[in-house]
Amino acid sequence: MKFTKILALVLAMLMLFALVSCGDTNADAKDTDNKAADTANDTVADTADDVADADNVLVMATNAFFPPYEFYEGETIVGIDAEIAAKIAEKLGMTLKIEDMEFNSITTAVQEGSVDFGMAGMTITEDRLLEVDFSISYANGVQVIIVKEDSPITCVDDLYAEGASYKVGVQLGTTGDTYSTDDFGADNVTQYATGNEAVLALAGGDVDCVIIDNEPAKAYVAANAGLKILETTYADEDYAICVQKGNTELLQKIDAAILELTEDGTIDSIVSQYIGE
Numbered sequence: 113m114k115f116t117k118i119l120a121l122v123l124a125m126l127m128l129f130a131l132v133s134c135g136d137t138n139a140d141a142k143d144t145d146n147k148a149a150d151t152a153n154d155t156v157a158d159t160a161d162d163v164a165d166a167d168n169v170l171v172m173a174t175n176a177f178f179p180p181y182e183f184y185e186g187e188t189i190v191g192i193d194a195e196i197a198a199k200i201a202e203k204l205g206m207t208l209k210i211e212d213m214e215f216n217s218i219t220t221a222v223q224e225g226s227v228d229f230g231m232a233g234m235t236i237t238e239d240r241l242l243e244v245d246f247s248i249s250y251a252n253g254v255q256v257i258i259v260k261e262d263s264p265i266t267c268v269d270d271l272y273a274e275g276a277s278y279k280v281g282v283q284l285g286t287t288g289d290t291y292s293t294d295d296f297g298a299d300n301v302t303q304y305a306t307g308n309e310a311v312l313a314l315a316g317g318d319v320d321c322v323i324i325d326n327e328p329a330k331a332y333v334a335a336n337a338g339l340k341i342l343e344t345t346y347a348d349e350d351y352a353i354c355v356q357k358g359n360t361e362l363l364q365k366i367d368a369a370i371l372e373l374t375e376d377g378t379i380d381s382i383v384s385q386y387i388g389e
């Protein structure tokens with residue numbers, strides 16, 4: 113008798129535990145205190161998860177303020193990365209969905225699995241390799257220095273000159289940011305949310321130069337009078353797609369697609385649509 117009672121009690125407790133621990137939605141449904149706000153949050157989070165999980169949708173994270181790789185044309189994100197990604201998705205038999213976010217949040221989103229991959233003119237670096245896995249490279253990038261036309265800075269070496277203390281503008285979380293913070297110290301580096309904001313700060317005299325990737329640099333200089341790109345370069349790098357660590361299945365498919373798109377000239381023709389010469 114006694115044993116049966118204990119068994120029943122244990123079973124009842126187990127069932128209760130299973131009920132409570134079967135997900136946010138149930139937990140919140142019981143939680144009458146927080147209602148609306150919680151429900152709203154859950155809906156957003158669940159929708160994003162559902163999208164990343166949905167069989168036929170491949171979700172890419174980017175930061176769409178980086179022409180010609182990704183930028184807005186009206187409401188649509190276009191550019192070299194957007195087009196290559198669409199071709200990769202096509203090869204995988206999937207539909208591409210692009211999510212725009214802070215550049216700094218991309219690797220986190222990939223790590224958490226709220227997106228399938230990150231593609232944002234993103235350089236393969238040792239630090240990032242600790243957080244995500246990278247595909248084979250699909251493009252090369254060069255970190256360049258933008259200055260005002262009459263700037264005393266005429267080459268990279270001027271930044272390292274004895275007694276020099278120039279203010280450098282960068283996009284937060286980029287290689288331009290980490291390299292120049294290492295080289296010139298955090299006090300001399302100002303981080304902006306986008307490269308464009310860094311360039312506007314340069315035009316407005318808040319910083320003495322901007323260190324950024326070559327192609328966006330050209331676009332920004334073309335759009336802002338009185339600026340130029342120095343001929344000496346700051347760093348050479350390789351752009352690649354990042355996926356969650358250990359997601360070899362997706363990585364192999366992406367690598368195979370990049371290889372095919374390189375070999376059949378698709379990537380070259382996309383690049384030449386956006387980059388002249």
Ligand code: ARG
Pocket residue numbers: 174175176177178182215232233234235236253283285286287288325
């Ligand atoms: N290549 C640089 C990096 O990986 C800058 C990339 C910035 N990309 C962007 N979409 N805002 O750090």
